[in-house]
Amino acid sequence: MDATELFNKLLNHEELTREETKEILIGITRGELNDAEISALLTAIQMRGITVDELLGFRDGILETGVPVPLDCDRYIDVVGTGGDRKNTFNISTTSCFVIAGAGYKVAKHGNYAATSVSGASNVIANHGVKFTDDIDKLNRCLNEVGIVYLHAQLFAKAMKFVGPTRKALPFPTFFNLLGPLVNPSKPQCQLLGVANLNQMRLYNQVYQRLGIDYGIVHSIDGYDEISLTGDFKVQTNDYERVFKPSDLGFDIAKPEELRGGATEEEAKEIFDNVLANKALPAQKNIVLANAAFAIQVLEKGKKNIQECIAIARESIDSGKALATFKKFVEYNK
Structure with missing residues (x-):
């Protein structure tokens, strides 16, 4: 060079x-x-x-x-946000992943500790006693037996530590913030990505087309990097591009305070647990259902309409399968 x-x-x-x-x-x-x-x-x-x-x-x-993670599964999904919207929402993507797995689909969630919020994916997972691993055999057994595997980014993306000090020293975010969603070491064939603005949506749409995977990109028009149900949101997939209203899905408009992840990691953990146990606020449950449903639609290659996918996600929570999947995941990874 x-x-x-x-x-x-x-x-x-x-x-x-x-x-x-x-x-x-x-x-x-x-x-x-x-x-x-x-x-x-x-x-x-x-x-x-x-x-x-x-x-x-x-x-x-x-x-x-980095460290590659070859998984013995033909089709699985990662659900992730770019972060940086500074909305301090609860762990919507991570919760959605366990709802998707509870519905019988395979998930390889890639995540890290929080950067701009109180609790990132790795925070909420670790706070349940989960030990992160890069043991490929164990990861594959977990995926096959539980339906979901968690890939803690710091164990796999070795290059990030070389730019970490410089990124911290700079007074602005860099393009490395855009790389997190793209470097899942298992290279999933499906991904649902939440982005913080429409410029990012256009960029990732071109990236995914080049990678040739099945994808959905979501953005709430009021600035959330996920489907927040606080107003209109845009979805772009391999098959369509559309702006939805919460009412299009049969949901009420959510209030921003209903999305907040709390002031501590313990509060964020409690919201996460309540959603999976079907004890959360209606808005919190609906937001997870919406994000899980669009991920399920990606997995189904668009062959199911969004109402069918919402029903699948709802059954995962209402039946207790989402919570049972999470409990099994925790037990397996202690």
Whole structure:
């Protein structure tokens, strides 16, 4: 990798190729760029805006330098948000994953500790006594026997630690924030992604088309990186692009305070538990049903309409299957 040539391209506002950004990422893990050069790289790309090829190249580099997770399953989904909406919602994506698994589908949830909220996916999982693992055999047994596996990002994406200090030092978010949803080490064939704005929706739509997977991208128009039911929300999949109202799904409009994850990790854990136990506020349950339903529709390749998918998700909670799946998952991973 020629660092001088790289920076000359960036200074001339030229776009980098997928192969170039992959080599940059690999070079960073080899110590070929110092902290000042990494800072300059992140700043230059952030000021211009990252391209699809550049993002894919960085993804390729993270996956190549990380720990792969080959799962013995043909079709499973990850449900994740980009984060950064600063809404401090409860663990909607993670809760939805256990509802989906309770409905009989396979899930490989990829997540990390909280960055901008009180409790991230790894926080709420760990607070139930779960021990994270990178043991591939154990992960496969968990997926086959429980229906869901959790992949704690720090065990797999080894490259992230090389850019961590620089990212923290910079006073603005960088394109690395966009990579989290794309670097699930099991490379799922299906994904439901929540994004914080419409520009991200357009970017990820092109990325997913290039990757050739089945996907759904959701964005609430008032700024949530998930289906919040606080107002209209947009959904884009392989098959359609549409703006929905909560009433289109048969749901009432939710109040922002009903989505909040609390002030402590313990409060976030309690909301998570209440939803799975069917003891949550109606709005909290509905929000999880909505997100789980669109994920189920992705898994079904759009062959079921959204009302059918909501009914499947609802049955998972009402029957106790979602809670039973979570309890089995915790027992398996203690």
